[in-house]
Amino acid sequence: MRRSLAPSKIGVLVEKRKNEENEEWQPKSKKQHSKQKALALYCPTEHLSPFRHQFTSVKPAIVLSDAASLSSHEELIKKILSKPFKVPIPNYQGGLSRALGVRRSGARQPLHDPHGEGALVLWAPQELSAHQQLKTDMEKYPVHVVVDPILSKVLRPHQREGVKFMYDCVTGVQIEDNYGCIMADEMGLGKTLQCVALVWTLLRQSPECCPTVTKVVIVCPSSLVKNWHNELSKWLGNRITAMAVDSGSKSEIDRNLGHFMSQCGRRTQFPVLIISYETFRLHAAVLHKGEVGLVICDEGHKLKNSENLTYQALTQLRAKRRILLSGTPIQNDLLEYFSLLHFVNKGMLGTALEFKKRFENPILRGRDADATDEDHRKGKEKLAELLAIVNRCIIRRTQALLTKYLPVKIEHVICCSLSGTQQALYQKFVASMLSRGESKRDTFSSLAAITSLKKLCNHPDLVYDKCVERAEGFSDSLALYPADYTTKVVKPELSGKVQVLDTLLALVKMTTTDKVVLVSNYTQTLDLFEKLCRQRGYQHVRLDGSMSIKKRAKVVESFNDPSSPEFIFMLSSKAGGCGLNLIGANRLVMFDPDWNPANDEQAMARCWRDGQRKPCYIYRLIATGTIEEKIFQRQTHKKALSSCVVDNEADVERHFSLGELRELFTLNQATRSDTHDKFKCQRCVNNIQVRGPPEGSDCNSDLSQWHHAADKKGLADVILKQAWGPAVTFAFHHKSHDQVKTV
């Protein structure tokens, strides 16, 4: 801002300043008198530059005549004047970080102190003795690469290890001539933060005292684009400006991407591009034009099929360093291994054909039922060989690590009975669907039927319209609603689950200071929750898919503030609660199960995460003996197998035979929990758990290894104990870990 002056000019300036000071502080002359009077009232001199003249001489008469207006006006001015000096260029952060490459005399210096407290050193030069130093040109000697302390001070031990691992991989230290890796930490371990630390280091440092990379592309599902943007600014503030590209016209996107690619030099305006997979694929041509230093693919298991267009568009990106992030363990599928590894470290496993010959064929032959002992041995050997290669560039840690830092989480699966109205509607619907039989299968929309039943399990309100319309399966059902039925108010007693929810909420509200996150699959259910909240006078917020990032962040921040009045945060499990940090709440209700366990897990991880200080309580509600229990059973089953999602009619056709559909629809009214029945549980006698869960089990274990409760005895959560009523038929519960008491 201020240019340096030639020595001669400084002299002049000092002289001038002296004169001004003399004028001001020697108010002898009459001409100066009124000005001094005004100054005495204003007294703002301390805020003003001594180089500037006061402006108080303007109309002093008014200032002196009206005492009242003076005081308020004075306040205003004071306020303006007391604001700290601001650089008039938005986002200017001059001086925050040292520019690289500035030639300094003597030895080169690392950007951050490698010997500082808690310093995370990613690379260190060979130590030189004093004698060696004399013989070495220290101006060319490599320097330490040290993670910026603003980040290393927040990294946990496993995250430090992760950053180091990725750094070693992308710099070719881990495996010679290979510059990629897979970071497969489970959700909640801070994959994003580890990447932020790596990216920031690579953009600023290298042993050669210059950036390792100048441009980074982060590719992720479109629901996470904003999240990445927020995370970067959360950890790095204005040190970095990322370009997030998700929506806009084709030409606008092309222009932005073109700008990103054309940047060059050490300090680019937008060193990081965040882009969705789809946008990447559609605009790949622009991105293929130049080179980027590093590409990070979030939710990278999307790339397990090397045939798809996104995969191909990404492989063609000229990026030497590649990181794939995935929270889902890689299935024991050989081709999946191949495509993921081939993406990050091309050629490490040879071409697809070579891979087939070298690994896939012998391994599969060894697994074959008629395999000879020799085949078997060879297959095993080859698998071990493959894993040895693979494990050198994959890092995966589980959530078990987290429990060390987090408060206890108690998870419940609560089976809730249907109300009489629900039961009647359910049975009528199912009977009508099943009576149509095989011949009408083609007009029988299984997915629509499943959706209707799931909605009915939530509350009869959700299918009321269908009954009025006399839609398929509901044509004679209107009469099943109570005589005084109205959609104007929510009647919790018409649904077992809503009844349990309503009680839980009331107890939490009245007996604790806790906040609650409410999750459902259906916007219609969220509408119903809102109605209920209004009835009960609960302040609530609802995350809307259409909300801008800014608004979203604001809503979340406000909710997380313990002093804010919002009691409930509503979330759709589909609209991607992923990435949301709702640690202001320590209780979470999953009101209905999703087909895809990943969706539910994402939603459940909103509260029990970094920063949470209170014990957490998760309540998953499922309607006893209904389709929900069956979805839930499939879900837990699916966890063990490969994940598949039932999202469309074709999936339903693929996953369910007619017999299975019949099974799925049948209402089992005679049970407390269909799921528990299926376990043929040996630990329970006459609905009493006589033997506790096995040692070492926790809420990640299979439900058969949780606590089983047919009554409220033995529940760890006081709130559920009090809420336990006729609508609850059974509960599974377990905790995350035994908390070590810390003083």
Ligand SMILES: [Zn+2]
């Ligand atoms: Zn049991």
